[in-house]
Amino acid sequence: MQKDSFIQQYAAGLNPQQLAAVQAVNGPVLLLAVPGSGKTTVLVTRLGYMVLCCHVPPAQILTMTYTVAATHEMRSRFAARFGDELAAEMTFRTINGLSAVILQYYSRTYGRRQPxxxxxxxxxxxxxxxxxxxxxxxxxxxxxxxxxxxxxxxxxxxxxxxxxxxxxxxxxxxxxxxxxxxxxxxxxxxxxxxxxxxxxxxxxxxxxxx
Incomplete structure (x- = not known):
């Protein structure tokens, strides 16, 4: 999808700072804003931009949050905007959920019993x-x-x-x-x-x- 088409369809309501954050996909990005200012909307839109405009394989994207509730919200909001099929290819986890996967993989690979x-x-x-x-x-x-x-x-x-x-x-x-x-x-x-x-x-x- 072309960038202009994406912005018209998915990001028309964003302000210039939010739009800049959506398109900042190379290297680390810090999005600092007060509660209720649209951070989740920006992050969800950024995920869609990465997949549809930058051709990043969705299976290679890990979205990590702190709470289970935030994980479910991110997944559901992404699915509502970009579709369930695309959302199913992506990984949404909490920090501890990701840690659990790493420990399980390590235990299986090296035959170690995890605590x-x-x-x-x-x-x-x-x-x-x-x-x-x-x-x-x-x-x-x-x-x-x-x-x-x-x-x-x-x-x-x-x-x-x-x-x-x-x-x-x-x-x-x-x-x-x-x-x-x-x-x-x-x-x-x-x-x-x-x-x-x-x-x-x-x-x-x-x-x-x-």
């Missing part, structure tokens, strides 16, 4: 509560455990080193020891949490040959 995903937040909270009591000799409040959970997520998502964990400015008593014991408990049980799932997937990608 079991710990999905019950209640189980994680109880584990953290037990560890807090062991380390700090007191019962943790619900708010403290939430803060600890947030700190652990931050440590993993930022890929902090041991030295950086030790240097963290926090009100959580003995955070480095709490983190080490939490990770050791998961390893003994052959488990991982959602943050580990992303960390392990990234480690596999970094170790994969170019």
């Amino acid at each position: 079991e995903l710990l999905t019950n937040e209640g189980d994680i909270t109880r584990l953290l509560g037990d560890i807090w009591q062991q380390v700090n000799r007191e019962f943790a409040t619900e708010s403290t455990l939430k803060e600890l959970r947030t700190a652990i997520t931050y440590i993993k998502n930022m890929a902090l080193t041991d030295a950086e964990i030790e240097a963290m400015d926090t009100d959580l008593a003995n955070l480095p020891e709490l983190y080490r014991r939490y990770q050791a408990a998961l390893k003994r049980a052959g488990q991982m949490d959602y943050d580990d799932q992303m960390v392990f997937a990234l480690q596999i990608l970094r170790a994969a040959p170019p």
Whole structure:
């Protein structure tokens, strides 16, 4: 499809900045805008532009979002605009969904048993509560455990080193020891949490040959 025809049919309502984002398909692009400003519309239109005008094979496009709900919305909005058949050829996943695929492929390819995903937040909270009591000799409040959970997520998502964990400015008593014991408990049980799932997937990608 010619660019002018595509714009007339699918992007006539976009403003100049949105249209520029739709056509920016070479290299990384940052689309920064407030909620409700049409980011999803721009992203969906950009996907169609890549396929119909730039001839990018739809099977080679991965659209990744943070939540399952956002994934379903992206897929349904793309299908509504460009058709179910084309949408079926494309991949829409959450970050954790993609991580799960990478771990499954690695496990099958190399015969490795991947850790079991710990999905019950209640189980994680109880584990953290037990560890807090062991380390700090007191019962943790619900708010403290939430803060600890947030700190652990931050440590993993930022890929902090041991030295950086030790240097963290926090009100959580003995955070480095709490983190080490939490990770050791998961390893003994052959488990991982959602943050580990992303960390392990990234480690596999970094170790994969170019």
